[in-house]
Amino acid sequence: MRYIIIGAGAVGGVIGGRLFESGHEVVLVARGAHLAALRAGGLELTTPEGTRTLPVPAVGGPAELELSADDVLLLAVKTQHAEALLAEWSARPVAGGGTAGEVLPVVTAQNGVEGERLALRHFRRVYGMCVWLPSTHLEPGKVSAAGLPKTGFLHVGRYPAGCDGTATRICADLEGSVFRAVATAEVMAWKYGKLLGNVGNALEAVSGPAESEAQLALTRRLAEEYQAALAAAGIAYKSAQEQRAERGDLVNLQPLPGITRGGGSSWQSLDRGTGTIEADYLSGEAVLLGRLHGVPTPLNEALQRLANEFARTGRAAGSLTEAELAELESLL
Incomplete structure (x- = not known):
């Protein structure tokens, strides 16, 4: 082939x-x-x-x-x-x-x-x-x-x-x-499960890697909103635990000389200044399922809008201000 x-x-x-x-x-x-x-x-x-x-x-x-x-x-x-x-x-x-x-x-x-x-x-x-x-x-x-x-x-x-x-x-x-x-x-169960991590991509893109307690709390809440929407929709997915168990130690990250991996795919889109970002299909998927099945997803919705604004206006990856972070925290 x-x-x-x-x-x-x-x-x-x-x-x-x-x-x-x-x-x-x-x-x-x-x-x-x-x-x-x-x-x-x-x-x-x-x-x-x-x-x-x-x-x-x-x-x-x-x-x-x-x-x-x-x-x-x-x-x-x-x-x-x-x-x-x-x-x-x-x-x-x-x-x-x-x-x-x-x-x-x-x-x-x-x-x-x-x-x-x-x-x-x-x-x-x-x-x-x-x-x-x-x-x-x-x-x-x-x-x-x-x-x-x-x-x-x-x-x-x-x-x-x-x-x-x-x-x-x-x-x-x-x-x-x-x-x-x-x-x-079961490939779609794996893909829906993978979104457990990917709904946090927009947050990483605008605020940088989740290191502070505030960022970690936001990341957890993004996943909780998505899981509630999946449950309401009756969609089967692989849990984070199932994913980790199958991967095991097969893909361990190693330092690469001269290369700094600043973030995932959404972060890289902002860093390259592409003008677009995939937030509509990551955080946006949680929002869509929530709207279809009557589940509120305010944090995912806010991150979807914010990430798209970053991409459209050319804001740098990780440049979220303290005031903007506080506004997101108010949705917890």
């Missing part, structure tokens, strides 16, 4: 780089300065083993590729960018007949749970991927991952439910590429 990584940032770049290193055919899809750097010098991948430059082919979009029935599309962009890309890629013809949306599998390697629904509007064969992959992308052409002995822990399964041979083959390729990868019929 050839892996076409749509969005070669922190997650997509590391997955694509690791697959390429283990002998798989990979194409990275990027844009702007990142694409230019990949084309000019390859992908610089830093892991605990060291830094190396990989000559992974890179393109700007589907018009530059001839698709075949053996291709796997792996969507690793933030959810706010997914809709247009899914529409564009699904319409492309595949050698031998049909379009990508009719023939090819698409794997949604994204935080949140909205990407799978968006993908199913355009593709018949959708696979969710729950991603536990501490990785960083702050400079064009460069990605890093600090996990050891495994680079990340990935669950893959058919959406909306089930597990098949394609999921098993993808996981086998990932297993041979320094990941722990599990094919499962």
